Amino acid sequence: MKAAIITIGDEILIGQIVDTNSAWMAQQLNALGIDVIQISSIADKPEAIQEALTLAGTRADLILSTGGLGPTQDDVTKQTLASFFNTSLYRDERVLQHVEQLFKRLDRPMLETNRQQADVLANAEVLHNETGTAPGMWIARQGKIYVIMPGVPTEMKYLMEAEVLPRLRKLPTKQTIVHRSIRTAGIGESFLAEQLASFEAQLPPNIHLAYLPKYAQVKLRLTAIGSDKDRLLTAIDAEEQKLISLTESYRVGFGDVLLEQQILDVMQEAGLQLTVAESCTGGYLGHLLTSLPGSSAVFKGGGIVYSNELKMQLLGVQEQTLRMFGAVSEQVALEMAIGAQQRFGADYSIAITGIAGPDGGSVEKPVGTVWIALAGKHGAKAKLFHFGNVRLANIERSAANALVLLFYLLKDEVGWRS
Template sequence: MIAEIVSVGTELLMGQIVDSNAAYISAQLPAIGWKVLYRQTVGDNLERLTQTLKLALSRSDAVITIGGLGPTMDDLTREGIAAALDEPLVLDHDLQQELQQKFQQRRYPMVSSILRQAYRPACARPLPNPNGTAPGLIAEKGDQVVIALPGPPAELIPMFNDYVLPYLRERAGGEPGVILSRILRVCGMGESLVEDRIKDLMQGSNPTVAPYAKTGEVHLRITASAPSPEQAQAMIAELENRIRERLGNAIYGVDDQTLEQAVMELLWAKGATVAIAESCTGGLLGHRLTEVSGSSKALVGGVVAYSNELKVRLLGVPEKVLREHGAVSEPTARAMAEGIRRLTGADYGVGITGIAGPTGGTPEKPVGLVYIAVASSGGTRVAEHRFIGRRSEVKWRASQAALVMLREELL
């Protein structure tokens, strides 16, 4: 079965909002036998919206619209669906009553424009929206179906999961098979090397594996099509095992697991603690680690030591090191990692110093030069990196490299 997603809103075309809703829906549908072959975005214009919906209906088994169900004059999805299906808009008195009750309960003023949300195409039935005021719609006419969902994710996701997924699963009915995917997350290994190690496995047609380069890591998406979820999962597991044999510990996680989560889990498993001393990353490494719930069990604390004075006074970096080698150097990173470990009593200390740019570089020490050190009872390891990109990218890559180094020490 073929599904098509039509996202409605001029703000999407203008780049003011990123369409995370369409990505969410696209990720859910393959598991119930639906393939998303087309995604369109159209602005708040009734004529163009109607044309877009007619095109979608001509080539897809189900069309899912996102947004444009609100009460304002530029919320035109109801009208567009009615026009595309050649159906009149009718006032749903039950919806009208529900809207009035919602506003009375919340003590909001009820303006006349709100009642636009009580209209629907004559062939449509409403979908409840306990998290907002705009009901969704399922409009069926012959073998054509349009599903309309509200734009706010807090409203769309529950409505999609509770009503649309079961409906589409049932509608797929006799359509055999499901499509499942699993993502393997790889760090400390570039895309070219990853691809070289699994290039023969990438030739398969079912299941398939495809690499995607992300900032500081590589994702491998394994996809399998089979008559049942159990068979698809078995196919994925078999290919995953073969990939793991090739890549080993470079695979740090699966699906939505982040590198910081993987590092935290290793620290918890060892009963170990870590402290961090950051300069050019400005606390980004600490931020990423504290995004993990329960990080306080392993993260002792950290210092953002931008000035040389603070490096000396708090971290114990020798003035001679700074004078002879500079703040951005291997000896300084080493002293920072050892100093924060000594200061906090943590099992592991991480030090980061570098030049994030866009200014501050020299021929000897260019923008993007970063030194990262990890200190432990077994000694201190220091690595030099030369990152490219904007300031924010250099900072992110440095924090990523620090997590990779810490993970390697923990394995």
């Protein structure tokens, strides 16, 4: 089954927002063996919507649209849909009651534009939206399925999980897609490709290897496509086994699990606690860790020690060390890591100090210079990195590399098997 995703709304076309919905939807569809062949962002204008729906209908069996269902005037989507499907709109009683209740609970008066949220297409099955005012719609027409959803990410996700995916799971499918991912760190994409050239050459035609580089890691993804699921699984398992033995020394993990999740899992199992001391990353590493549910079992917190004052006060970094070596130095990184480990009472600590840019660089320490120190069972070690000139990329690279360093340290000291 082939799918097309259409995102309606000029916020994306003028670059006001990044389309995160499509990637999430694509993941969900992919897991069901549905092949997403195109993702398009279009303006919320009748012609653009009509044209995109028509074109998608010639290519895909399943068309999912998000956006254009808000209560304000710039939304013309429903009228255009009614005309495209040659049907009319009616006000759905159940949706109206739901919208009224939502407003009552928030103790807000209701407007006619809010009531209009209950208008749905006469040819659609209404997908009830518990998380907001705009309902979704499911339309089967001429062998194609059209799904219309609001663009607010939490509402779209709710509708997908509660209404759309369960319906899709019941559809007969002809094709199965299976993925296997192995994540590596510490080797560049082209070198990995060279090492895996003969493996790649011997792959059967329905199995494909892709290299997906990400800060500090390269993910290797095997994709198998076919009609016989059992044979497909046997074949991809065999290729995955070969890849496992070929990537022994670079492998950090499997699948789409985040490295920070793996670290939390391993540390929780070993009864270990982690803390951070963040200077140039300013809280980003803490954010990566605390984005994960249950992180509090391992992560105690730490310090955002952006100023030298807080480096001294919270971590006990010596004024003399700061004066002699500067805040971005091996010595300060080590004192930060040891200070965080001891003062915050954790088994492991990560300290990051660097020049994120665009200002603050010098000939000796250009923008992108970052020291990362880790304290563990046997004292602390620091490593120097030279990243680039882009502030946010330096922050993200620093955090990503700190996690890779911690992975290798835990592998040594805790005996983690990836």
